[in-house]
Amino acid sequence: KAGVTQTPRYLIKTRGQQVTLSCSPISGHRSVSWYQQTPGQGLQFLFEYFSETQRNKGNFPGRFSGRQFSNSRSEMNVSTLELGDSALYLCASSLRGLSQETQYFGPGTRLLVL
Amino acid sequence: GNSVTQMEGPVTLSEEAFLTINCTYTATGYPSLFWYVQYPGEGLQLLLKATKADDKGSNKGFEATYRKETTSFHLEKGSVQVSDSAVYFCALSITGYSTLTFGKGTMLLVSP
Numbered sequence: 001k002a003g004v005t006q007t008p009r010y011l012i013k014t015r016g017q018q019v020t021l022s023c024s025p026i027s028g029h030r031s032v033s034w035y036q037q038t039p040g041q042g043l044q045f046l047f048e049y050f051s052e053t054q055r056n057k058g059n060f061p062g063r064f065s066g067r068q069f070s071n072s073r074s075e076m077n078v079s080t081l082e083l084g085d086s087a088l089y090l091c092a093s094s095l096r097g098l099s100q101e102t103q104y105f106g107p108g109t110r111l112l113v114l
Numbered sequence: 115g116n117s118v119t120q121m122e123g124p125v126t127l128s129e130e131a132f133l134t135i136n137c138t139y140t141a142t143g144y145p146s147l148f149w150y151v152q153y154p155g156e157g158l159q160l161l162l163k164a165t166k167a168d169d170k171g172s173n174k175g176f177e178a179t180y181r182k183e184t185t186s187f188h189l190e191k192g193s194v195q196v197s198d199s200a201v202y203f204c205a206l207s208i209t210g211y212s213t214l215t216f217g218k219g220t221m222l223l224v225s226p
Binding site: 004031033035042043045048056058090092094095097098099100101102103105106107108 | 165203213217220
C-alpha cells in the first residue's frame with residue numbers, strides 16, 4: 001500500500017505571496033490532519049478533515065485554511081505569507097480519525113518564506 | 115488543557131547502552147499515548163502506542179507502559195544501536211479526537 005504523499009516537497013516563496021500544499025492519504029483513509037513543525041514551537045496541529053468536513057481546528061490565524069476532496073485528498077492554503085510561516089508542514093492520515101488509531105505521516109513539505 | 119512534557123536532549127549514548135526517555139502528560143479524560151520517531155529529512159513514523167492504562171506498547175526492542183497513576187509513558191530500550199539515532203516524540207490524543215498533542219521531542223545520538 002502506498003504511503004501518504006505530499007507535494008511539493010520543497011517550496012520557496014516571498015512574503016505576501018500565497019501557497020497551496022497537497023496531501024494524498026493512504027488509500028481507504030478518510031481522515032487527514034495537518035501539522036506545522038518549527039524548531040521553536042515544535043509540532044502544532046493545524047486542522048483535521050473527515051469526509052470533506054473540517055472537524056477540528058488548531059490555534060492558527062485565518063490565513064491558514066484547508067479543504068478535503070471527495071477522494072480524501074487534502075490541500076492546505078496559506079495566504080499573505082509571513083517569515084514566521086517557514087516550517088515543515090506535515091500531513092497525516094488515518095482510517096476514521098479516532099483517537100486510538102495510528103496516524104500515518106507523509107514526508108512533509110518544507111516551506112521557506114523569504 | 116492537554117500537554118506533553120518530555121526530557122530535553124540531546125541524549126548521547128554509546129552503542130548497546132540502555133535508553134530511557136521520560137514522558138509525562140496532562141490530559142482531560144483518558145488519552146491514548148504514542149511514541150513517534152523522526153529520522154533526518156523524513157516525516158514521523160509511529161514507534162509504539164498504548165490506548166489504555168497499564169497497556170505496554172512495544173516495537174523494534176522499544177517499550178513503553180501507560181502509567182495512569184504517574185501520568186507517564188516513558189520510552190525504554192535495552193540496547194541501542196547507531197541506527198536508532200533520531201528525534202523521538204511523545205504524543206497523546208484524547209477520546210473523540212484524533213488530534214495529536216506532541217512533546218518537544220528528544221534527540222538521541224548513538225555513537226559506535
